[in-house]
Amino acid sequence: MQKLPAGRKRSYLMYTLTGLKLKNPAILAAGVLGTTGASLCRVAREGGAGAVVTKSIGPAPKTGHPNPSMIKLDCGFLNAMGLPNPSYPGFLQELEFAKNNSDVPVIASIFGGTPSEFAEVAEGLLPAKPDAFELNVSCPHAEGYGAAIGSNPCLVEAVTAAVKDVVNVPVWVKLTPNVADITCTGNAAESGGADAVVAINTVKGMAIDIESGYPILGNRSGGLSGKAVKPVAVKCVYDLYTALEIPVIGVGGVSSWEDAVEMMMAGASAVQVGSAVYDRVDIFSEIGSGIEAFLKRKGYSDIKKIIGLAHEMV
Amino acid sequence: MLPLNATITQITEESSLIRTFFFDHRFEDMEPGQFVMVWVRGVDEVPMGLSRKNSITVQKVGEATSKLFELKEGDSFGLRGPFGKGFTLPAKGEKVLIIAGGVGAAPLSPYAEAAFAAGAEVNTVLGARSAEHLLFEGRFEALGKVYVSTDDGSKGIKGFVTDALKNLNVAAYDRIAVCGPEIMMVSVFRFLEEKKVLDKAEFSLHRYFKCGIGVCGACCIDQSGLRVCKDGPVFSGVQLIGSEFGKYSRDASGRRVKI
Numbered sequence: 001m002q003k004l005p006a007g008r009k010r011s012y013l014m015y016t017l018t019g020l021k022l023k024n025p026a027i028l029a030a031g032v033l034g035t036t037g038a039s040l041c042r043v044a045r046e047g048g049a050g051a052v053v054t055k056s057i058g059p060a061p062k063t064g065h066p067n068p069s070m071i072k073l074d075c076g077f078l079n080a081m082g083l084p085n086p087s088y089p090g091f092l093q094e095l096e097f098a099k100n101n102s103d104v105p106v107i108a109s110i111f112g113g114t115p116s117e118f119a120e121v122a123e124g125l126l127p128a129k130p131d132a133f134e135l136n137v138s139c140p141h142a143e144g145y146g147a148a149i150g151s152n153p154c155l156v157e158a159v160t161a162a163v164k165d166v167v168n169v170p171v172w173v174k175l176t177p178n179v180a181d182i183t184c185t186g187n188a189a190e191s192g193g194a195d196a197v198v199a200i201n202t203v204k205g206m207a208i209d210i211e212s213g214y215p216i217l218g219n220r221s222g223g224l225s226g227k228a229v230k231p232v233a234v235k236c237v238y239d240l241y242t243a244l245e246i247p248v249i250g251v252g253g254v255s256s257w258e259d260a261v262e263m264m265m266a267g268a269s270a271v272q273v274g275s276a277v278y279d280r281v282d283i284f285s286e287i288g289s290g291i292e293a294f295l296k297r298k299g300y301s302d303i304k305k306i307i308g309l310a311h312e313m314v
Numbered sequence: 315m316l317p318l319n320a321t322i323t324q325i326t327e328e329s330s331l332i333r334t335f336f337f338d339h340r341f342e343d344m345e346p347g348q349f350v351m352v353w354v355r356g357v358d359e360v361p362m363g364l365s366r367k368n369s370i371t372v373q374k375v376g377e378a379t380s381k382l383f384e385l386k387e388g389d390s391f392g393l394r395g396p397f398g399k400g401f402t403l404p405a406k407g408e409k410v411l412i413i414a415g416g417v418g419a420a421p422l423s424p425y426a427e428a429a430f431a432a433g434a435e436v437n438t439v440l441g442a443r444s445a446e447h448l449l450f451e452g453r454f455e456a457l458g459k460v461y462v463s464t465d466d467g468s469k470g471i472k473g474f475v476t477d478a479l480k481n482l483n484v485a486a487y488d489r490i491a492v493c494g495p496e497i498m499m500v501s502v503f504r505f506l507e508e509k510k511v512l513d514k515a516e517f518s519l520h521r522y523f524k525c526g527i528g529v530c531g532a533c534c535i536d537q538s539g540l541r542v543c544k545d546g547p548v549f550s551g552v553q554l555i556g557s558e559f560g561k562y563s564r565d566a567s568g569r570r571v572k573i
Contacts, residue, residue, distance in 0.1 A: 033531035033541075035568045042539030055531065055568070063566035067359035068351070070525035071394070072315050081524060084532070086568040094568075209392060211319035214355045216392075278529050 012295045012302055013050075013288055017247060017270050018170035018195040020105040020131055024050030024288035025303060026260060029251050029274035030109035030134060030174065031055055031081065033281075037097025043277070044102035048285030051105040053272065054095065056136040058111045058145070059121055061087045065141070066218035071207065076226025076253065077275045078205050080141040080219035083111060088124035095128035105131035107172065113144050115155075115162035122163045132169050135159060135194075137185075138176035138201030140223040147176040147201070153188035160192025170195035172249065175236070177229075178204050182236045183243035190244050198249040198272065199236045203229050226275040229253045234266045241267025241308050255283065257290025267308040317353050317392030323368075325387055329447045332373050332417055333383060339393070340367040346425035347400030347491075347518055347548045351526045353392030357381045361523045361543070363421030363493075364396060371420035371449070397526055398547050401425045401491045401516050406433030408488040412454065413502055415441045415475055415494020419449040421518055422493050429489075430457040437461070437487075439478045441498065445469035476501045484509050493518040496573050500560030503551060512551030519547050519559065522566050532568065535559065 014023055027050050033039045034055040043049050064084030071078050085091065088110075098106045108130035112118040122133055137156055139146025149155045156173065163171050173189035175182055177200040186197050202223025207216045215221065233252025240248045250268030254260050255276035263271050276283050291303065300306060320337035327333055341350070344364055352370060353359040358378040365371035374383050385391065401422075404410050410429045414422045419440060430436045438454040439461045445468040454460045462470025463478040471478050475498060484490065484506060492502050492515060499517050506515050521533040521542040528544030535542060536558040540549070562570045 032529055033534065033539075035531040035564070036534045036536065036539065038536045038539035039531045039534035039541075040539075042534075061567040061569055064524065066357070067524060067526075068317070068353055068392075068394075069359075070527065070530060071317075072527060077529070079525070079530075081530060084524070084567050086564075090567070090569050207316065209317060209319075209355070211390070212355050212392075216317065216353075218358065275529060278527060 012292045015303055018132065018172070020051060020170065022050040022105070022270060024048060024284060025264070025270040025291065026050055026284040026287040027249070027270055027272045028052040028284070029272035030136060032274040032277055034109070037094040037101065040098040040106065041102040043281060043284070044104045047281045047283070048288060049104060050270070050284065050288070051107060051131070052098065052102065053107040053109050053134050054091070054098070055085055056083055056109040056111045056139065057085045057088050057091045057121060057125065058083060059087060059117050061085070061090060068216055068218055071216055072278070073207065075228035076224055077278070078207055078217060078222050078224055079202065080217045080222030082219060083139060083142045083145060088121045092125065092128050095125060095130060099129055107132045107134050109134045109136050109174070111136040111139065111145050115158045118159045119162040119166045123166050126167060130169065132172060133163060133167060134172040134174055134198060135163060136174055138174050140176060140178055140202055140204045141219050141221065147178055150176045150185060151179045153184050156185050156188040157192040160189050160194045164193040172196045172198050174198040174201055176201045177232055177236050183239050186240045186244050190246050194246060196247040196249055196269070197240060197244065198251055199240055200229070200233045200252045203232055225252065227253050227255065230259060234263060237263060237268050238266040238310065241311065255279070257287045257294065260287050260291055261294055261306060264306050265309040267311065269307055315394055317394050319390050320393045321390045322385060322387050328371065328449055332371060332447070332449060334365060334369050334371040335382070336369045337393070341396050342367060344396040345400030346428050347421050348396035348398050349421070349547060350393045350395030351397070352382070353394070354378050354381045355392060359392070361526060363518070364424060365420040366424055371417065373417040394526065398543055399545065401518070401548050402489065403432050404429050404434040404489050408434045409486060410434045410436045411482070411484065411487040411490045412436065412438040413475055413479070413490060413492045413494070414438065414449070415498040416443070416447065417449060418494030418518070422491055423450045423453045425491055426454055426457055439463070439475050439482070441475035441478065441494070474498065474501065476505050479505055484511050488514060490515040492516065496520065496560060500573070503554065503560065506551060512555070515551035516548050517551065517554060517559070519549060521563055532564070
């Protein structure tokens with residue numbers, strides 16, 4: 001065990017993920033509280049997130065789908081935002097603000113319709129010095145974007161390679177669960193040079209207002225997040241951990257430290273938290289301290305001991 | 315929470331541009347200043363302050379509100395809420411000043427009534443573009459003094475609510491509640507800042523909402539990152555010092571737009 005200077009508290013949680021130093025494995029997921037630099041800083045500071053991922057940014061301004069764009073269900077949340085974003089030139093000032101005012105890694109989530117659009121957006125955001133990029137090839141409800149690319153392994157590889165070509169920071173690829181076998185697209189991301197994969201984006205879903213017969217979401221259908229999708233995410237992470245060499249970041253229904261530990265035991269090197277900010281913005285600190293207490297109680301010397309632990313239990 | 319089906323029981327024409335829609339559900343636990351997401355099916359869903367436990371009062375401004383104006387008694391819309399943080403209720407014996415501009419009187423009217431019911435003294439500064447557009451004058455008059463201003467001078471002082479405010483001793487009030495167009499609210503903000511009473515004041519903000527439940531982040535304000543839909547829409551004057559309030563907001567894509 002590494003010796004620490006007298007009086008300094010040992011941190012069980014400090015570790016490095018694709019070269020980024022994390023003080024907490026709970027990271028803000030893309031598309032949640034990430035539209036403005038100030039909001040990202042609030043999640044980092046007040047919320048205690050180990051890193052923050054921005055709203056997905058594309059090549060041109062988009063207003064997204066009409067409302068209702070998100071509703072709470074008993075089992076989770078259903079949303080169809082439609083990738084609203086101010087375009088990369090419009091987002092530069094927000095990203096710069098987040099970088100200059102938060103002391104955690106800031107990851108830029110980006111999307112495009114083609115490999116060259118992905119590269120254009122990544123290059124366009126480089127002046128703000130994001131610590132990493134996360135490629136959104138998994139949004140289930142934006143025509144021509146997201147999962148339209150992410151369900152085709154050849155395109156996933158091409159998009160990943162195109163971004164890797166133009167940036168020298170880590171590139172994470174966020175995968176969709178709405179495919180027959182997520183390890184195919186995971187492998188494609190790895191072949192394209194991805195430094196990590198992030199799994200999962202939302203699961204396709206829909207809700208209908210029985211009083212009127214109208215689908216509730218403005219886009220008619222959307223993606224399910226929250227509690228309901230956690231077992232789906234755990235299984236995807238478990239399979240990806242087996243199939244890939246690169247780290248897997250687990251996301252989907254994590255709303256407590258127990259959920260985070262479960263996701264890490266399935267093979268996640270870190271977790272992302274999205275919908276759970278509904279209950280409290282400081283959910284990230286709560287998860288971090290919960291994991292730390294768990295590690296101490298169980299006698300694990302550091303967090304890496306639990307990553308993929310379930311795979312050893314056969 | 316799925317949208318509840320609200321059937322319109324009565325429509326009151328408040329002015330040529332403003333209508334009150336009464337519906338068959340009462341939000342008994344609503345805090346005055348909270349809002350509901352009003353779903354005009356097949357069109358859009360927009361935030362509206364509750365003007366009573368069972369009504370919203372709407373100004374026709376865009377596609378969703380125009381469609382809402384086409385609805386008749388017996389028609390229905392979807393409602394989610396009430397959401398957000400409302401105005402702080404006074405203690406018995408406190409003095410409350412309401413400052414309302416245009417349709418901003420809508421969420422302030424139930425607040426004024428709740429404050430009065432709590433035993434506070436409630437006076438109101440009510441402004442509008444003309445006499446015809448003064449909203450809920452009678453509801454405020456039933457509680458205390460009402461100081462009126464109109465842009466065209468058709469009733470009360472000719473000018474803005476700040477012109478009416480100049481004749482009042484704002485320092486004599488324990489609480490000041492403000493809602494109206496942002497241009498109006500920011501001039502009230504500056505006036506109250508000058509009088510050093512910002513700490514007593516609360517403002518109800520409008521921003522573009524997507525989720526309405528504090529998750530997506532579309533309505534966050536600079537530099538605090540506070541969410542208007544969940545941490546607001548009512549903020550204390552002190553929370554707004556040095557903020558984007560009165561300077562810019564963001565549109566549906568997140569681009570900054572000057573106020």
